[in-house]
Amino acid sequence: MRRLASSLVVALMFLSLFMFAFTVRVRGQSSPAGKASDPIDYWSMFHHDPAHTGYSTSAAPLTNQTLWITALPIVWSGTVVAGGVVYVTAGNDTVYALNASTGAFVWSYRTGNQATTTTPAVSGGIVYVGSVDNNTYALNATTGHLIWTYTTGGPVYSSPTVAGGVVFVGSDDGNVYALNASTGAKIWNYTTRDGVGSSPAVASGIVYKGSSDDNVYALNATTGALVWKYTMGGPVVWSSPAVANGIVYEGSYDDNVYALNASTGALVWSYTTGGHVWSSPAVAGGVVFVGSFDGNFYALNASTGHLIWSYYAVYFVESSPAVASGVVYIGWYNNLYALNASTGHLVWSYNGAGYGTLAGPAVAGGVVFMSGYYHVYAFYTPVLHPAIKLTKVASATAVVSGAMVTYTFNVTNTGDTTLSHVNVTDNVYGVIASLPSLAVGQSKVFTITVTMTSTTTDTATAVGVDQLGDKVSATASATVTVTTPPPPAVGGISTSVNAFNLLAPWLTLTALFAVLLLLKGFIVRKKRNCC
Numbered sequence: 001m002r003r004l005a006s007s008l009v010v011a012l013m014f015l016s017l018f019m020f021a022f023t024v025r026v027r028g029q030s031s032p033a034g035k036a037s038d039p040i041d042y043w044s045m046f047h048h049d050p051a052h053t054g055y056s057t058s059a060a061p062l063t064n065q066t067l068w069i070t071a072l073p074i075v076w077s078g079t080v081v082a083g084g085v086v087y088v089t090a091g092n093d094t095v096y097a098l099n100a101s102t103g104a105f106v107w108s109y110r111t112g113n114q115a116t117t118t119t120p121a122v123s124g125g126i127v128y129v130g131s132v133d134n135n136t137y138a139l140n141a142t143t144g145h146l147i148w149t150y151t152t153g154g155p156v157y158s159s160p161t162v163a164g165g166v167v168f169v170g171s172d173d174g175n176v177y178a179l180n181a182s183t184g185a186k187i188w189n190y191t192t193r194d195g196v197g198s199s200p201a202v203a204s205g206i207v208y209k210g211s212s213d214d215n216v217y218a219l220n221a222t223t224g225a226l227v228w229k230y231t232m233g234g235p236v237v238w239s240s241p242a243v244a245n246g247i248v249y250e251g252s253y254d255d256n257v258y259a260l261n262a263s264t265g266a267l268v269w270s271y272t273t274g275g276h277v278w279s280s281p282a283v284a285g286g287v288v289f290v291g292s293f294d295g296n297f298y299a300l301n302a303s304t305g306h307l308i309w310s311y312y313a314v315y316f317v318e319s320s321p322a323v324a325s326g327v328v329y330i331g332w333y334n335n336l337y338a339l340n341a342s343t344g345h346l347v348w349s350y351n352g353a354g355y356g357t358l359a360g361p362a363v364a365g366g367v368v369f370m371s372g373y374y375h376v377y378a379f380y381t382p383v384l385h386p387a388i389k390l391t392k393v394a395s396a397t398a399v400v401s402g403a404m405v406t407y408t409f410n411v412t413n414t415g416d417t418t419l420s421h422v423n424v425t426d427n428v429y430g431v432i433a434s435l436p437s438l439a440v441g442q443s444k445v446f447t448i449t450v451t452m453t454s455t456t457t458d459t460a461t462a463v464g465v466d467q468l469g470d471k472v473s474a475t476a477s478a479t480v481t482v483t484t485p486p487p488p489a490v491g492g493i494s495t496s497v498n499a500f501n502l503l504a505p506w507l508t509l510t511a512l513f514a515v516l517l518l519l520k521g522f523i524v525r526k527k528r529n530c531c
């Protein structure tokens with residue numbers, strides 16, 4: 001049976017010696033996890049904590065931008081992060097430690113020539129991991145050196161859980177084991193009737209474990225004694241229980257999600273999906289998040305089991321979700337999805353993460369870590385410096401009333417991130433242009449031609465939205481002075497012309513009379529001279 005890729009995990013280790021190495025910051029934040037005074041909420045083991053809630057108080061990325069991508073042999077396990085190091089197991093029977101800021105290799109340890117598919121757990125400076133070679137390994141988290149091994153009677157597909165100095169792990173030999181975290185010595189084991197492949201959850205001194213024998217078991221964490229068991233309609237193959245507010249949530253091969261009283265094992269509610277439930281439930285804010293083989297991802301009321309919303313992913317959903325900052329992160333097949341935890345609406349997605357996204361993501365320090373078949377991915381919210389520039393130029397700055405003037409608007413993305421919903425408006429002339437997006441360095445030019453009737457100083461504004469949903473704007477103004485031409489006059493030049501027109505005939509007659517007089521005088525003189 002194919003091993004469901006386990007959820008991603010992070011553990012708190014060497015807090016006094018190491019600071020989380022991330023330098024990723026959301027604009028306005030002074031530390032990756034949020035406020036400067038906030039401690040980082042490490043994803044301490046499979047599905048975050050011993051109770052497997054899958055919920056982190058860490059900040060979470062708002063974009064699908066990758067901080068780094070590191071190539072590895074086939075990866076089916078989840079990742080854990082502690083002290084600036086990412087730990088992950090691979091199908092080439094190797095445990096890898098990667099730098100959390102860069103993805104660079106720190107160390108690797110090869111187990112016993114068998115595939116290693118379990119999600120590691122890190123606690124007290126030790127990395128714990130199970131292997132198909134029947135062993136559970138304890139490695140020095142700093143160096144990768146072997147500390148101890150414990151051999152079970154079958155492959156260990158179960159991801160270890162660490163609580164109270166004890167490692168709890170299941171084996172395909174049908175047993176749940178409690179091992180001393182420092183020495184690997186067996187404290188107790190409890191035998192079920194079939195393989196135990198999922199990861200134990202621990203809460204309030206009780207170990208909760210599903211088995212392929214169709215039962216969920218509650219065991220005393222100190223002695224291993226049976227507290228109660230609940231029989232489902234099918235095996236609990238890979239879904240691991242989550243415990244929150246006195247209720248145990250578990251998925252089953254019989255297509256149901258169960259809610260059981262954590263103290264008594266009594267059924268609180270069940271919800272039937274359209275397919276097998278291998279996904280491990282996450283619980284946050286009174287909501288249970290879980291995937292199904294029917295291709296849907298569900299959000300259920302944690303108290304009643306009523307459906308709040310569902311998101312259809314087409315392919316069956318085995319992956320275990322992670323919840324942080326009001327966002328649910330879930331991987332299936334070739335994608336990683338970020339969904340609004342309240343509505344189920346898509347926030348962002350990343351295509352190409354590979355089949356290994358079955359493992360489920362982990363969130364720590366404002367970064368989502370995801371194993372994806374042949375790669376490990378780190379997604380973050382980059383520090384953005386959005387900026388927009390606007391110029392406005394008039395074809396003339398002084399005209400007479402009624403003249404035409406052309407305004408030229410030039411909007412440029414001068415920041416380091418693409419802007420969306422870019423609008424250019426003018427307080428006099430209204431909307432100039434609307435753009436769906438404007439790439440970094442891209443400019444767009446728009447013109448309008450208007451008839452000027454009065455002196456005008458108007459202001460244009462360009463507004464865009466960056467990847468974080470924040471707005472950025474710029475303004476530009478232009479002044480055109482309008483002069484009014486003199487109206488048609490009754491006097492002045494026109495009056496003089498009219499007077500001239502009236503006197504012209506008299507002037508003509510006077511000139512003609514003068515010419516006649518001159519001609520008469522000429523004739524008289526001529527006669528005198530000749531006579």
